[in-house]
Amino acid sequence: MFKNTNLENWVNEMITLTNPQKVVLIDGSESQLDELRRETVASGELLKLNEEKLPGCYLHRTAKNDVARVEHRTFICSRNKEDAGPTNNWMDPAEAYQKLGKLFKGSMASKTMYIIPYSMGAIGSQFSKIGVELTDSIYVVLNMNIMTRIGQKVLDQLGDSNDFVRGLHSKAQLDEENRFICHFPEDNTIWSVNSGYGGNVLLGKKCFALRIASYLGKNEGWFAEHMLILGIENPKGEVKYICAAFPSACGKTNLAMLIPPEIYGKKGYKVWCVGDDIAWLRIGEDGRLWAVNPENGFFGVAPGTNVKSNPNALEATKKDTIFTNVAYNVDDGTVWWEGLDKNPPKNAIDWTGEKWDAASGVKGAHPNSRFTAPSRNCPCLSPEFENPKGVPISAIVFGGRRAKTAPLVYQSFDWDHGVFVGSIMASETTAAASGKVGVVRRDPMAMLPFCGYHMGDYFAHWIEMGKKIANPPKIFNVNWFRTDDDGNFVWPGYGDNMRVLMWILDRCEGKAEAVETPIGYEPKPEDIELGGLDDVNLDTIKNLLEIDPSLWKSEAEGIREFYSKFGDKLPKELLKELDGLEKRLS
Numbered sequence: 001m002f003k004n005t006n007l008e009n010w011v012n013e014m015i016t017l018t019n020p021q022k023v024v025l026i027d028g029s030e031s032q033l034d035e036l037r038r039e040t041v042a043s044g045e046l047l048k049l050n051e052e053k054l055p056g057c058y059l060h061r062t063a064k065n066d067v068a069r070v071e072h073r074t075f076i077c078s079r080n081k082e083d084a085g086p087t088n089n090w091m092d093p094a095e096a097y098q099k100l101g102k103l104f105k106g107s108m109a110s111k112t113m114y115i116i117p118y119s120m121g122a123i124g125s126q127f128s129k130i131g132v133e134l135t136d137s138i139y140v141v142l143n144m145n146i147m148t149r150i151g152q153k154v155l156d157q158l159g160d161s162n163d164f165v166r167g168l169h170s171k172a173q174l175d176e177e178n179r180f181i182c183h184f185p186e187d188n189t190i191w192s193v194n195s196g197y198g199g200n201v202l203l204g205k206k207c208f209a210l211r212i213a214s215y216l217g218k219n220e221g222w223f224a225e226h227m228l229i230l231g232i233e234n235p236k237g238e239v240k241y242i243c244a245a246f247p248s249a250c251g252k253t254n255l256a257m258l259i260p261p262e263i264y265g266k267k268g269y270k271v272w273c274v275g276d277d278i279a280w281l282r283i284g285e286d287g288r289l290w291a292v293n294p295e296n297g298f299f300g301v302a303p304g305t306n307v308k309s310n311p312n313a314l315e316a317t318k319k320d321t322i323f324t325n326v327a328y329n330v331d332d333g334t335v336w337w338e339g340l341d342k343n344p345p346k347n348a349i350d351w352t353g354e355k356w357d358a359a360s361g362v363k364g365a366h367p368n369s370r371f372t373a374p375s376r377n378c379p380c381l382s383p384e385f386e387n388p389k390g391v392p393i394s395a396i397v398f399g400g401r402r403a404k405t406a407p408l409v410y411q412s413f414d415w416d417h418g419v420f421v422g423s424i425m426a427s428e429t430t431a432a433a434s435g436k437v438g439v440v441r442r443d444p445m446a447m448l449p450f451c452g453y454h455m456g457d458y459f460a461h462w463i464e465m466g467k468k469i470a471n472p473p474k475i476f477n478v479n480w481f482r483t484d485d486d487g488n489f490v491w492p493g494y495g496d497n498m499r500v501l502m503w504i505l506d507r508c509e510g511k512a513e514a515v516e517t518p519i520g521y522e523p524k525p526e527d528i529e530l531g532g533l534d535d536v537n538l539d540t541i542k543n544l545l546e547i548d549p550s551l552w553k554s555e556a557e558g559i560r561e562f563y564s565k566f567g568d569k570l571p572k573e574l575l576k577e578l579d580g581l582e583k584r585l586s
């Protein structure tokens with residue numbers, strides 16, 4: 001089937017293992033994809049939506065037990081257990097191949113195996129990496145077609161090379177007890193079985209572009225990060241780029257596509273989205289850090305997306321989009337989710353496929369329901385999106401959801417301190433997420449579930465890279481989620497977050513002053529633009545920038561405890577930063 005003997009041998013081996021009735025190579029042509037769409041509509045796997053209102057759009061419902069990523073069933077299968085580190089589940093690779101091999105054995109009998117060659121990143125870019133996913137799910141094929149670049153052109157680019165990530169996926173019986181997502185970083189291999197949910201089965205995304213790629217990045221001297229990339233264009237037409245990492249549910253997609261507040265908009269400022277979830281970063285010839293978004297689409301959370309929170313994302317879902325686990329409006333063949341608007345459909349089917357009455361109080365869309373939308377649909381997609389060289393990064397922003405501890409924004413003293421700031425990232429649980437409010441969950445660089453190796457080595461990689469980047473981006477931390485005594489958010493968030501990003505860019509260009517505090521540099525309150533904000537004044541900003549030393553002292557204790565997990569692998573530079581913080585606080 002393939003001239004590339006590495007590919008040929010591996011595919012044949014997997015065919016022998018899974019025993020499909022038929023094997024189809026995905027060439028990426030519209031005619032082939034259309035045929036597959038027709039097939040899934042006929043089988044009921046996809047539901048065609050209203051062609052006038054939502055052209056090229058489909059709805060899919062997963063099994064009820066298969067609606068999210070399964071971190072407890074996600075494994076890093078490195079030869080040495082120690083290389084997976086204390087924050088990953090580990091399985092011995094020989095054991096994993098054997099255990100999953102049994103589950104894959106004959107799993108595609110009476111089914112078709114689809115071979116999807118795909119590129120993470122623009123085909124031919126020096127940033128890009130190639131993968132091949134073998135799957136028995138047309139839903140996976142159609143989603144991969146949106147999220148990545150697929151087809152014959154990828155095989156042409158691969159040529160005879162053995163440098164591709166080998167992905168095997170089978171829905172098998174969708175058996176929860178035997179659901180496994182296994183990564184073999186030393187073999188460039190991913191095996192995923194018994195799931196049909198996006199994050200577990202679109203192997204280009206979290207599995208390859210973060211877990212495998214972070215491992216490759218460590219060995220090859222680059223970064224694979226859980227970061228959005230956005231550009232801010234000034235009225236002179238100059239664009240500066242920012243990467244930002246936040247844990248899930250902190251509004252990454254919203255920030256990536258933000259609409260500038262009027263005060264900036266009318267002056268001619270624009271915001272461009274390069275990516276909303278993953279960034280691959282390399283050192284450029286000019287000594288700066290350059291970033292690409294390896295993806296080609298958005299796999300966004302639907303609930304809460306609306307004309308106010310994210311009009312650009314909403315617009316992106318208006319055509320050629322696959323919706324998963326949202327509610328269906330029977331009367332006009334469109335979709336609905338909680339937080340879209342105040343008019344839930346009267347005649348509706350919920351995400352489980354049952355007749356649904358909004359008044360019942362039961363949710364129509366699953367809270368983790370998704371849209372898979374092509375990047376090209378996004379009205380503010382950066383003109384540099386396809387640039388094989390990527391975009392130069394001026395600032396790296398970390399953030400979390402903290403009610404009191406973290407101020408609105410602060411800048412690290414230098415690179416090593418910035419790595420420290422990223423390593424102590426944390427979010428507090430909200431009432432909605434669990435019974436306990438305010439439990440601190442540490443999520444360094446938002447990579448805890450996505451780092452394909454020992455997190456202590458990951459920190460060391462960040463420190464080492466800092467020595468190699470001649471003109472490094474400046475590093476900041478933001479917190480949009482400070483609350484008042486009644487638990488209300490103080491900062492308006494959404495588009496107004498641009499006001500903080502503008503101070504960040506001014507700092508990068510040496511245009512703004514700062515105040516030194518024990519945790520880093522803070523803005524002078526008057527340097528945050530407040531024009532056009534009704535409920536925020538200078539005092540509000542002073543409040544948002546206040547640092548409570550007693551809270552930070554207990555924070556430092558929490559960090560020390562968290563750091564102790566990493567033992568000898570924790571870079572001494574980070575311990576030094578922690579000591580420094582404690583000293584400045586006392």
Ligand code: OXD
Pocket residue numbers: 199247248277
């Ligand atoms: C995602 C996540 O789906 O981070 O992007 O959970």
Ligand code: MN
Pocket residue numbers: 226248277
């Ligand atoms: Mn993510």
